[in-house]
Amino acid sequence: MKNTYLLVLFIFASVFLFSNAHSQMVGRDSTYRAGEYYFQTKYDTSEFSTNLTISFKKKIIFESSFDDEITDIREYVVNKNLEKVILIDLYSGGAHCCALMLVGKITNNEFKVLDSVWWGNAGYDVQDIDNDGTLEIEGGKDMFAYAFTNYSETRFPPVIYRFEHNRLVDATSRYPYILKEDIKQLKEDLKEFTKKGFECPKKDEDTFNTDAGSVKTILAAIVADYWTLGEVSKGYDFVKETYKCADRDKYINILKNEFKLK
DSSP states (O other), rough: OOOEEEEEEEEOSOOOOTTEEEEEEOOOOOOOOTTTTTEEEEEEEETTTEEEEEEEEEEEEEEESSEEEEEEEEEEEEETTOEEEEEEEEEEOSSSSSEEEEEEEEEEEEEEEEEEEEEEEEEOEETTTTTSSSOOEEEEESSSTSEEEEEOOOOOOEEEEEETTTTEEEEEGGOOOHHHHHHHHOOOOHHHHHOOOOOOTTTTTOOTTSSSHHHHHHHHHHHHHHHHHHHHHHHHHHHHHOOOTTTTTHHHHHHHTOOOOO
């Protein structure tokens, strides 16, 4: 029986705990073992990059350089077939960015990258959400960061990936209760601004660092959730109900055209 591993290279600063995962914190120059495979990292302080080699029985089967620092390596079982997954976390540097996930596989001692996800500023967790024996990666869509206001006010609509047929599949729409709970929480967040009222922007005025900008970024996440549910019209109905400023049509056009929420 051939040895098969899924390798997930995750570029992100924060460290999360995973169910049934074996985690080994690594330094800038470290070695991690997964079965008979060795993962070696070497950080170049002058180039701010990390060299990663994967070896099997002292033979290098993969070598590549990443423009980020590897901070952690994890191994866990991804499904009932006992398929083993390696997570490698890297940090690009900077206050709020950036995270990237590459998905690869080792088959017959050959490594190939199969897929990727750009997380940007968002975090993630890995768990068996529906208790079916398959782990999901649950994170946030970093689609609205700085779009309407500052980073701290930005909301990240949930996104859920599953490992299927050697690739990551966006399975968010399979979990409507998660989306509906997010919408419920976002509407609660809105009350901070709608109860007291918020000042609309003047003509051609930017909403960055304003209450109107906060309302926009929350509404944007609500529309995105409704879009994933297949009910985007409900999202826009709620926008029209809530945001009555003069730039509302322009704002809606941005959501539809720039963010493809149609």
